[in-house]
Amino acid sequence: MHPTEGAWREVLDREADPALQTDLDSHLSYCAECQTTLATLRHQRDSVTGLLEQLGGPAPARNAAETLHRAARTSARRRMLAAATIALCLATAAGATVRAGLLGRVGDFLRPDPSPTSIAPAAQASTGAPTSSGVAFDAPARLEVAFQEWQGEGEIVIVLSTEPKFSISASSPLGYSVRRGKVTVKNRGGRASYRVTLPLSVTDASIRVADQEVFSRRGTTIHTQAKADGAGSYHLPLSQAGRKLP
Amino acid sequence: MLSSEITSAPLARTLQPSTLEISFDQAFANLFRERFPMLYRYLSRMSGDPTLADDVAQESFLRLHARGSMPDDPSAWLISVANNIVRDEYRTTRRREKLLARWLVAEDRSEGAPATDARLLTGEREATIRRALGELRLRDQRLLILRHEGFSYREIAEALGIAPASVGTLLVRATAALSKIYREQTHASD
Numbered sequence: 001m002h003p004t005e006g007a008w009r010e011v012l013d014r015e016a017d018p019a020l021q022t023d024l025d026s027h028l029s030y031c032a033e034c035q036t037t038l039a040t041l042r043h044q045r046d047s048v049t050g051l052l053e054q055l056g057g058p059a060p061a062r063n064a065a066e067t068l069h070r071a072a073r074t075s076a077r078r079r080m081l082a083a084a085t086i087a088l089c090l091a092t093a094a095g096a097t098v099r100a101g102l103l104g105r106v107g108d109f110l111r112p113d114p115s116p117t118s119i120a121p122a123a124q125a126s127t128g129a130p131t132s133s134g135v136a137f138d139a140p141a142r143l144e145v146a147f148q149e150w151q152g153e154g155e156i157v158i159v160l161s162t163e164p165k166f167s168i169s170a171s172s173p174l175g176y177s178v179r180r181g182k183v184t185v186k187n188r189g190g191r192a193s194y195r196v197t198l199p200l201s202v203t204d205a206s207i208r209v210a211d212q213e214v215f216s217r218r219g220t221t222i223h224t225q226a227k228a229d230g231a232g233s234y235h236l237p238l239s240q241a242g243r244k245l246p
Numbered sequence: 247m248l249s250s251e252i253t254s255a256p257l258a259r260t261l262q263p264s265t266l267e268i269s270f271d272q273a274f275a276n277l278f279r280e281r282f283p284m285l286y287r288y289l290s291r292m293s294g295d296p297t298l299a300d301d302v303a304q305e306s307f308l309r310l311h312a313r314g315s316m317p318d319d320p321s322a323w324l325i326s327v328a329n330n331i332v333r334d335e336y337r338t339t340r341r342r343e344k345l346l347a348r349w350l351v352a353e354d355r356s357e358g359a360p361a362t363d364a365r366l367l368t369g370e371r372e373a374t375i376r377r378a379l380g381e382l383r384l385r386d387q388r389l390l391i392l393r394h395e396g397f398s399y400r401e402i403a404e405a406l407g408i409a410p411a412s413v414g415t416l417l418v419r420a421t422a423a424l425s426k427i428y429r430e431q432t433h434a435s436d
Binding site for chain 2: 009056
């Protein structure tokens with residue numbers, strides 16, 4: 001009985017175990033038919049080797065250390081890019097363009113704390129020290145501005161504008177967060193005054209201090225406790241006295 | 247031969263963590279040096295895409311490194327992982343490729359007749375071989391190329407989930423089939 005072609009292929013590939021190899025060598029020494037089979041299999045294998053050799057080129061020079069190092073760098077870059085993308089998406093979702101330069105402040109977004117939507121106060125280059133801060137963005141149709149609390153002093157000046165951008169600026173540095181059309185002014189313990197520029201395109205606007213609505217604009221109707229100055233601006237004291245407005 | 251002996255379970259359990267870590271890294275470096283070129287060439291011949299082959303081969307080794315220990319058969323493990331990555335890559339890029347193909351057609355039109363005759367002639371033989379190979383079952387394509395790259399019967403059997411004793415027979419059949427198909431294709435084009 002002749003060995004199978006599979007067994008002869010194992011011989012060709014030097015994969016036959018030693019005992020089988022001995023038996024096959026012995027058989028081959030006197031079996032002309034198997035000698036032909038082996039020659040045919042060798043010819044086919046070598047032909048296919050020649051074909052496969054033409055597919056693809058040599059491997060690039062790589063080593064383990066370089067590959068691991070590059071992967072670590074890529075991973076760090078991906079993490080940074082992902083964080084920056086998330087931060088930019090969140091800001092874009094709110095239509096925000098930070099006046100102080102959002103792109104220049106990507107580093108602030110990448111820090112684990114504070115939250116990605118908080119916007120750091122802007123430093124004024126002219127003085128070298130932070131003296132004011134602000135945020136501005138293309139205003140959505142609906143907008144809410146929330147001051148965390150009343151202050152010991154300061155005021156809010158609300159200016160209605162034909163410009164498309166909403167903005168708020170403060171006379172001293174403090175934080176803001178912008179999320180889905182809501183701007184939170186982190187004025188806890190502050191004494192600043194604020195200027196809010198409200199585009200006329202915003203048809204549903206609300207300004208609150210410590211959860212109390214102090215200014216609203218629904219369509220063209222304005223309700224406010226602030227005083228109009230006749231030039232399209234409204235002034236609202238943030239002092240304790242301001243709380244007692246009717 | 248490979249570092250699997252160094253980190254095989256009984257020995258690994260007796261080693262101190264620092265020793266184990268050094269052993270794994272050393273084993274990984276040795277394995278990378280020995281098997282990266284083979285894995286790359288296997289992937290390159292299978293896909294016809296050197297960039298993909300390079301990326302996938304490296305990614306496979308990175309996953310092994312992230313695993314932190316050597317599997318019983320590291321080569322078979324790497325081949326399996328690489329095959330899975332390629333499969334996933336093709337799935338996720340199929341839609342992208344359709345869009346890209348449309349874009350390329352549009353670009354070709356905008357740039358007039360492409361001067362690609364020489365390139366086409368150069369790649370004609372390779373394309374014929376690839377077409378013939380593509381006529382085989384995926385398992386047989388892998389089998390032939392893995393063996394061509396020098397992977398052992400045991401590694402091939404483990405990676406492809408077939409019995410080690412059947413590798414020789416399957417190789418004979420796949421080899422004969424590829425030879426026949428290639429011969430037919432070249433005769434048909436003469």
